[in-house]
Amino acid sequence: MNLFLGSILFLTATLPFSKEVYSQSQQRPNIIHILADDVAFDDLSCFGSKDINTPNLDSLAGQGVKFTSFYAPHGTCTPSRAALLTGRYAPRINDGKGLFVLFPHSKEGLEDEKEVTITELLKEQGYITGLYGKWHLGHLPQYLPCVHGFDEFLGIPYPNDHGPERIGNTGFRSNGISDPKIPLIQQAQVIKRCNNNDLAELPALFTREACKFMYRAVQDNKPFYLQYANIETHTPWFVPKGFEGVSKAGAYGDAVEYLDRSVGIIMNALKRLKIEDNTIIVFSSDNGPLIHKDEELENCYGRFGATDPDREHVLREGKYQERYDGGIRVSCIMKWPGVIPEGIECDEIVGAFDLFTTFANIAGADIPTDRIIDGKNILPLMKGEDGAVSPHKAIYGFKAKGGLMSVRYKNWKLVLPGKHWTGTFERAQLYDLTQDIGEKNNVAEKHSKVVKEILKMAEEAEKAVEENKSIE
Template sequence: MKNILLIAALLLCTLTYAQESTHKQPNIIHILADDVGFDDLSCFGSIDIYTPNLDALAEKGMKFTSFYAPHGTCTPSRAALLTGRYAPRVNEGKGLYVLFPHSKTGLEDEMEVTITELLKEQGYKTGLYGKWHLGHLPQYLPCVHGFDEFLGIPYPNDHGPERIGNSGWRPNGVSDPAIPLIEQAQVIKRCDNNDLAELPALFTREACKFIYRSVKEEKPFYLQYANIETHTPWFVPKGFEGKSKAAAYGDAVEYLDRSVGIIMNTLKRLKIEDNTIIVFSSDNGPLIYRDEELENCYGKFGFTDPTREHVLREGKYQERYDGGIRVSCIMTWPNNIPAGTTCDEPVTAMDLFTTFANVAGAEIPTDRPIDGKDIQNLMRQEEGAVSPHKAIYGYKARGGLMSVRYQNWKLVFKNKYNPESDNELYLYNLDNDLGEATDVAANNPKVVKQILKLAAEAEQAINEGKNL
């Protein structure tokens, strides 16, 4: 009898070990593109930009075609991504506008919990290579927010001395300083434009070294590779200009694609592809209008071609129309995400917070509303899986509801949602009007009423600090 019990105990231990082995924490890589449009990848329909490595990534995994960035500009979008919370909730409801070199604020550590902090508690090694843009002062830098390693720039590559203040964003007549390259919290160099052109290659190399170090240490890792070259000015390393059919911007996207290929080859050489989640997405939509100041400062590297067509309406800097917030997204996770698949259920970048936390075995904070949802059932294409959101809301950085995505419908407010006024609004059926060209509000009063109810509930939840 004792022998039977001993054998049973040994079998149980073996089974437990086997289960633990098969549930090894996956590595996580988030390739966070800067200002890349929904249809600026060839696998999402681009005809003038060629992205073979991202196309290959899509063939190995899933394309999310209704993936929403949390905001139409960099800082609020990245803050929402890291915290899993709509932009107006960040910093205890103070929110964050786009930050500049003279800005004195940033993402407040004592107010927010980031996904990197949760992952570190689960034994993850964490690193960020590229652009941060959530505060350049020491108390706001990445290593304060759960990143073990940081090499990058604290704000965009066009916040340099070429730009002279002529608006509320910059003090009049005051130019920005040369852009700092920061390692951990130390400025190691002030970059001129030639330096900026070479930084994308540096960030790619250092991101791959981070992966090597993590594997050597036998630790799961979270890597945020936040490229800079697809943000104006569109500088790429010497020898890579003029490769695309879409001018300097196209060169930048194609160089980003090249970097993705290098990272993928690193995973392959280290034989960790099968235990790595990869997500590609953008922080917001693309520039679509010419900017005289950018052209004067950077010439062809700051020229936006207004004749270049996109399938979505409008672009960066707004949360009304999908061109500002609906972005391309690709996810791979071998043996979990089926290859060559597509998901059109509406989801948001904030969902990565909750999904990554659950995958790693971390506890989701319960002392604050978290807007991100777990989308693993969608990633695995489980039968009957649908979006976990009642709706997805297009908020300004510090409040002001501009749009609501509900199922296949999109309600847009001419001015921010205000139940006290006769606010002009527009309804679009995204199933047959991806470009939001035809207002069908008059023909669908019940749909409008339903979405307005959701808008009122969302505004109340945001104002009262409650869950949506």
């Protein structure tokens, strides 16, 4: 069946909820990871947004825990998502080769023979696994989700702005040759080539099909892992007709508010399926937001690709970099009724790759011992246990293929010397994030001993990754 054409009915018409479904009883919890694309730390109203309303995510936060020092593994999509699925820092991926942002002409991808994903571990424990939305870890058949432990996939293999309208100004495309239309893929088959009008309708399709996936899992009486990887908050900020112009933050704000609406639909489906109490929901973003104007995007997509550089954020800078927190520190919400207390907040430093180890432990899966896994079990933090602290001494901001950009250690953030788009830094910068969350006041000269201590940690961490050893 062509899902793109066959899923135009409302959710209430497509989910045949039955009494038999309601009687389901599971021991292992279902897991839903809502992986937002390019959403800023403070672009949810529960994280301080004044111009974007996110009532469903606010409700989710009120029923669970907000992590306020949660770090994405990288400042761009591909390496961040690879690290998330494998529990490893980005430079370790593919036997230390790493992965940078992939494009339609890219020949690389996440290599199955070299990596173990959380979905593969969960499948061994009887989970049904599904991904709806964006993949971005390789578009060739040998790299698609179903090779990496996903039973079901419906989505696009790379971002929605990698279409034929962008023909080479970024320097990443192949000699000015136009890219093909964005493919909509089911399992490993292209079922449609999407124009911009099609892309605007995909978010609704992905939400409906994600809910139907949950229904099928419940009907089969099996626990499930669902990654709902939205696309609308990545440029171009297209949303279905009738949902434009609702936000005070322009097209981007409309996209975030539409994502919030989708979260509400998924949460409502859980209630109707009577599995809300046995389901873990995690919301996070793959990296920070687009904050600088991009002439090519604006020329291609008009207001749907026009960034407002005057729109303020609490964190410094945005995506495409791992030095300042705006690129890698993201909002994170977790809910698990009866396990995670309601309305709590955790400021301990954690990383998105911790989800790999935490989900595996919850499901009863063995953590691989034949490779370095950087992710740690953060369940004690999720549960708000007395005395629970971060399992990490520090979180490191690595580049995709090696090289360290920053270190988060306790309340300190060290920005390492080197080239940045705002200039070249000759000396390390130090920020006290408890006093200066926006990293505006460099206190390196006042705290030279702290700088020296963290520089030593940075040197040891870089060496550990280069030598394929654990970071102490």
